[in-house]
Amino acid sequence: MTAAPLIDRRAGSELRPALRRRPTRFRGAILMFTVPFMALFVFVYVAPIIYSVVQSLFATQSSGLGFGEPEQVFVGAANYAKALGDTEFWAALGRILLFGIVQVPVMLGGALLLALLLDSAAARWVSVYRVLYFLPYAVPGVIAAVLWAYLYSPALSPFVAWGDSMGIDLDFLGPNVVLWSMANITTWVFMGYNLLIILSSLQAIPRDQFEAARLDGASEWRIAWSIKVPQVRPALVLTGVNSIIGTLQLFNEPQVMHVIADAVSSSYVPTMLAMGAAFVKNDFGYASAVSVLLAIVAGLISIVYYRIAMRSDA
Amino acid sequence: MKQRKILAGIVAAGAVVTMLAGCSSASGGSDSGSVTLGYMGWVPKADEAVAIWNEAHPDIQVEYSPVANGQEAYPKIRSSVQAGNAGCLAQLTYDQVPSFVADGMLLDVTDETADVADTFLDWTWSQVSPGGKTYAIPQDTGPVALYYRADLFEQYGIDVPATWDDFAAAAEQVHAADPEVTLSYLATDDSSTVAAYAWQRGASWFSIDGDSWKVGIDDAASLESAEYWQGLLDSGAIATTKRWDPGFYSELASGKYLSMIGAAWNTALITANVGDTAGAWRVAPMPTDGDSTDTANSGGSAVAVLKGCEHPEQAVEFATWLNSSEESLDILAASDGGGLYPAATEALDYDVVNQADDFFGGQNLNEVFKESAQNVNTSWAWGPTYSSTDTALTDGLSKVATGSSTLPDLMGSLQDSTLSDMEDRGISAIPAD
Numbered sequence: 001m002t003a004a005p006l007i008d009r010r011a012g013s014e015l016r017p018a019l020r021r022r023p024t025r026f027r028g029a030i031l032m033f034t035v036p037f038m039a040l041f042v043f044v045y046v047a048p049i050i051y052s053v054v055q056s057l058f059a060t061q062s063s064g065l066g067f068g069e070p071e072q073v074f075v076g077a078a079n080y081a082k083a084l085g086d087t088e089f090w091a092a093l094g095r096i097l098l099f100g101i102v103q104v105p106v107m108l109g110g111a112l113l114l115a116l117l118l119d120s121a122a123a124r125w126v127s128v129y130r131v132l133y134f135l136p137y138a139v140p141g142v143i144a145a146v147l148w149a150y151l152y153s154p155a156l157s158p159f160v161a162w163g164d165s166m167g168i169d170l171d172f173l174g175p176n177v178v179l180w181s182m183a184n185i186t187t188w189v190f191m192g193y194n195l196l197i198i199l200s201s202l203q204a205i206p207r208d209q210f211e212a213a214r215l216d217g218a219s220e221w222r223i224a225w226s227i228k229v230p231q232v233r234p235a236l237v238l239t240g241v242n243s244i245i246g247t248l249q250l251f252n253e254p255q256v257m258h259v260i261a262d263a264v265s266s267s268y269v270p271t272m273l274a275m276g277a278a279f280v281k282n283d284f285g286y287a288s289a290v291s292v293l294l295a296i297v298a299g300l301i302s303i304v305y306y307r308i309a310m311r312s313d314a
Numbered sequence: 315m316k317q318r319k320i321l322a323g324i325v326a327a328g329a330v331v332t333m334l335a336g337c338s339s340a341s342g343g344s345d346s347g348s349v350t351l352g353y354m355g356w357v358p359k360a361d362e363a364v365a366i367w368n369e370a371h372p373d374i375q376v377e378y379s380p381v382a383n384g385q386e387a388y389p390k391i392r393s394s395v396q397a398g399n400a401g402c403l404a405q406l407t408y409d410q411v412p413s414f415v416a417d418g419m420l421l422d423v424t425d426e427t428a429d430v431a432d433t434f435l436d437w438t439w440s441q442v443s444p445g446g447k448t449y450a451i452p453q454d455t456g457p458v459a460l461y462y463r464a465d466l467f468e469q470y471g472i473d474v475p476a477t478w479d480d481f482a483a484a485a486e487q488v489h490a491a492d493p494e495v496t497l498s499y500l501a502t503d504d505s506s507t508v509a510a511y512a513w514q515r516g517a518s519w520f521s522i523d524g525d526s527w528k529v530g531i532d533d534a535a536s537l538e539s540a541e542y543w544q545g546l547l548d549s550g551a552i553a554t555t556k557r558w559d560p561g562f563y564s565e566l567a568s569g570k571y572l573s574m575i576g577a578a579w580n581t582a583l584i585t586a587n588v589g590d591t592a593g594a595w596r597v598a599p600m601p602t603d604g605d606s607t608d609t610a611n612s613g614g615s616a617v618a619v620l621k622g623c624e625h626p627e628q629a630v631e632f633a634t635w636l637n638s639s640e641e642s643l644d645i646l647a648a649s650d651g652g653g654l655y656p657a658a659t660e661a662l663d664y665d666v667v668n669q670a671d672d673f674f675g676g677q678n679l680n681e682v683f684k685e686s687a688q689n690v691n692t693s694w695a696w697g698p699t700y701s702s703t704d705t706a707l708t709d710g711l712s713k714v715a716t717g718s719s720t721l722p723d724l725m726g727s728l729q730d731s732t733l734s735d736m737e738d739r740g741i742s743a744i745p746a747d
Contacts, residue, residue, distance in 0.1 A: 066698035066741035067445030155561025262712035279389035
């Protein structure tokens with residue numbers, strides 16, 4: 001009678017500690033590795049999101065002549081209703097959607113084409129070109145925008161001066177042009193970056209596949225289109241999602257162009273609208289609501305794009 | 315083994331804490347009697363004046379951080395106050411003071427400034443005391459004048475325009491002689507000058523009536539001014555430009571514009587940026603509306619005490635010295651220094667303000683500015699949501715430039731947006747009749 005419990009206990013003592021003691025033994029290490037990440041994740045990611053959502057439910061209120069201490073009043077979804085009814089918000093959103101629909105495919109198409117060229121059997125000086133294409137990305141975003149602003153500004157631009165001497169009236173800042181002038185800057189900055197991601201994905205494809213295709217009589221074009229492109233689809237999806245999110249957060253270019261172009265208003269893109277609401281109008285509730293809506297739009301578009309791009313069409 | 319693990323844990327935890335602490339490093343500390351004041355501003359060479367102060371006041375050290383000009387600076391100043399690391403003092407143009415007060419960004423220093431009120435022009439003191447409490451120390455004013463190129467005026471055979479009718483006639487004459495050149499411009503990023511044009515004609519954008527604001531951005535005088543300038547734009551006699559665009563000074567130096575209507579603080583900017591044209595510039599009084607002698611003020615700043623300042627007394631002491639002492643104004647008011655036209659009453663007699671200026675052909679500019687300053691309608695007030703109105707005005711001017719709006723329409727829409735901004739904030743406001 002006394003033996004059975006002993007065996008049971010022994011069996012248990014052989015099994016359970018294996019399950020139980022391991023976490024205990026490594027708890028220190030697990031904590032050490034995860035706590036810094038979790039702490040930063042909570043403080044710089046989760047907390048600001050929660051704070052923004054909470055803030056978007058409040059509005060600043062004064063009374064009388066407005067010189068008393070302003071107070072924060074709970075207004076529920078009023079800031080969201082205001083954003084959805086604000087023509088400036090929709091105009092700003094429409095602008096970046098138009099920007100994205102044109103700029104993202106152009107940039108990624110260009111990056112893919114250049115990557116295929118660099119990956120082709122005929123390519124020489126690949127590492128040199130890789131660095132050259134990547135170089136613009138090393139220029140900080142604002143600096144890049146300022147550099148281009150000097151190239152666009154009617155009074156300073158060498159292009160405009162050249163156009164004048166040829167009798168051509170170049171205007172990079174007109175109401176219908178300035179969006180594409182900005183798209184040009186973004187493409188210039190990010191094409192090389194996306195190229196690198198696609199190229200590294202291309203170079204991971206086993207070379208013997210190309211050899212087999214060549215033996216079967218496939219042209220280089222055929223290899224590129226039917227073997228290479230399908231296999232870099234994950235890289236295209238990644239760069240695509242990044243670019244979509246980047247487009248929705250577009251800020252540097254319009255903020256810099258705002259200084260030199262009449263066509264770029266202070267609420268030209270949603271991020272500028274949110275900044276103006278927060279730091280000009282002191283309306284942090286509205287700024288938060290706009291930011292939350294923008295995040296939702298970015299999330300939805302990214303999901304839709306991901307679904308379409310990863311759909312198995314085999 | 316165990317010790318090493320603990321050590322690693324401490325290092326990792328320490329790293330996290332340092333990173334988090336880095337996000338909230340607080341404003342100027344005060345160790346044993348010595349006080350540090352942060353001060354943000356954009357007056358050229360203000361750092362030199364601050365250095366003189368710091369030399370003489372080891373116990374009140376000022377840390378000056380230059381910020382971009384005007385509208386570009388306010389988001390930074392506001393976010394610093396919001397974050398609680400703004401230091402103590404910041405430069406604000408007068409039009410922004412009521413908005414900053416309404417947004418709870420400034421500190422009431424009525425008691426600390428009781429002794430210095432008389433040092434400054436009365437009307438500047440009311441500009442920094444919205445609602446009867448004082449929040450800032452006046453720095454400079456912006457009496458408007460006509461800066462012009464004497465050589466080009468001669469070349470095109472133009473007399474200095476005394477009235478706006480003369481100005482319009484001269485503008486048409488210049489434009490007819492050379493379509494590439496205009497007498498002057500309308501700057502779409504300089505809302506303060508557009509406000510000044512209305513101000514001069516007797517507009518009253520904001521006034522207090524009992525417990526409520528009266529808003530008159532589309533009043534008769536404002537519309538009259540708007541129609542005048544729209545007329546010049548429509549005929550092509552005047553061009554629009556962006557005066558804070560880096561290309562502006564190259565246009566000015568090239569002689570594309572024969573003149574510039576602007577406040578006194580432009581002196582230092584012109585001197586520094588279009589050096590090639592030294593000696594060719596002169597300053598004449600602002601053109602007037604018929605027989606009226608009224609002029610206007612454009613811009614001018616105050617040094618405001620920010621919410622969260624721990625040493626308001628010392629901050630006021632420094633700001634008063636900065637804006638009224640001859641020691642400081644020798645730099646801030648010099649045309650090759652800060653180029654300010656001081657708000658301190660006695661300062662207008664200082665030598666530095668009364669120099670024969672070679673850049674302007676040996677002219678003593680103060681003779682023009684002093685008269686302009688005396689003819690400014692000083693009852694002008696700015697409303698508590700003007701920071702929003704100012705941005706809308708700037709955006710609207712850009713629409714006028716691209717042809718999608720007109721100045722009179724803009725005044726109407728500003729009136730509406732300002733009233734609705736005030737209503738949204740719970741501030742009592744009615745349209746002026």
